[in-house]
């Protein structure tokens with residue numbers, strides 16, 4: 553087990569990579585604990601939860617809404633929760649967002665912690681102190697920065713995850729190796745088969761720790777996304793647009809976004825062609841997509857709509873080498889010309 557600290561404006565958080573659900577009791581108060589989870593997680597792991605009241609949401613993005621937060625607050629009031637209560641979110645990124653935001657606003661804020669049960673939540677969503685819900689189809693519009701007391705990342709709980717959910721998390725883990733490598737890129741390369749089938753707990757724990765270290769280091773320097781935290785958007789500018797158009801799962805769209813960022817970086821002379829090829833091959837090894845059949849001009853239109861507040865420049869995260877990225881303001885005109893001229897080269901477009 554490894555403990556990694558995240559320091560935020562509202563306090564610090566301990567991320568416990570490789571800790572077990574069995575030891576949860578030693579991190580929470582003996583009483584006044586209220587659990588928030590979803591029905592899938594409750595069905596599989598509910599028997600192992602500590603004996604505190606449980607609020608169960610429906611799985612899925614539509615639950616990440618103010619209505620759920622209000623229902624949870626009413627439930628908390630009904631159960632006699634107070635300012636000294638503790639909220640425990642047990643679930644994936646959606647449950648963590650709902651639980652973290654509910655805890656942040658209930659009675660002006662109560663303490664909270666997470667057991668992150670998806671790979672995506674362990675390598676990304678539960679770390680960093682962002683808590684938010686969606687509004688009218690717009691993601692994470694209502695939310696806050698607030699650090700949980702702790703996050704337990706138990707790899708044993710990943711065995712029940714559908715393989716597609718593992719892939720979602722792996723795309724974010726690869727993203728973290730591009731931001732700060734520390735030899736993790738090669739470890740994933742060498743162990744891709746075992747990683748995607750969750751066969752090697754040791755390597756999996758190293759991968760989760762690495763991701764948490766990378767995200768924690770960036771958040772420690774820039775919690776509120778003024779500068780360096782933007783690096784975490786690597787692959788997401790193009791990826792989000794693909795996700796919006798195709799409805800493709802987030803991780804897969806990010807994988808395509810990473811390849812696009814690599815191509816753009818190579819075109820600008822920042823990244824060696826060999827490194828771009830290695831990245832693409834790693835994603836293929838993990839069975840993640842590296843291309844989409846969507847028209848790139850349509851993706852660009854969606855991207856520009858998404859980023860309309862950034863005016864005539866878009867902050868794009870470029871890859872300099874495996875382990876080094878840089879945020880560049882790219883003129884919209886330039887990006888339009890690039891996509892127009894290279895749409896045939898952008899793989900399988």
Ligand SMILES: NC(=O)c1ccc[n+]([C@@H]2O[C@H](COP(=O)([O-])OP(=O)(O)OC[C@H]3O[C@@H](n4cnc5c(N)ncnc54)[C@H](O)[C@@H]3O)[C@@H](O)[C@H]2O)c1
Pocket residue numbers: 590591592593596611612613616643644645646647649669670671672673676677678679680681682683684691692709710711712713714717720
């Ligand atoms: N707050 C942040 O900084 C941040 C960062 C990245 C992503 N997110 C958010 O995270 C959300 C996605 O999170 P996610 O990918 O974990 O999705 P999720 O929470 O929907 O979980 C995916 C599915 O797996 C099920 N599940 C969860 N744990 C399981 C387990 N151990 N075994 C079997 N099934 C299990 C869930 O019920 C769900 O059906 C998005 O809403 C995204 O916006 C937030």
Ligand SMILES: [Zn+2]
Pocket residue numbers: 724788802806
């Ligand atoms: Zn993401």
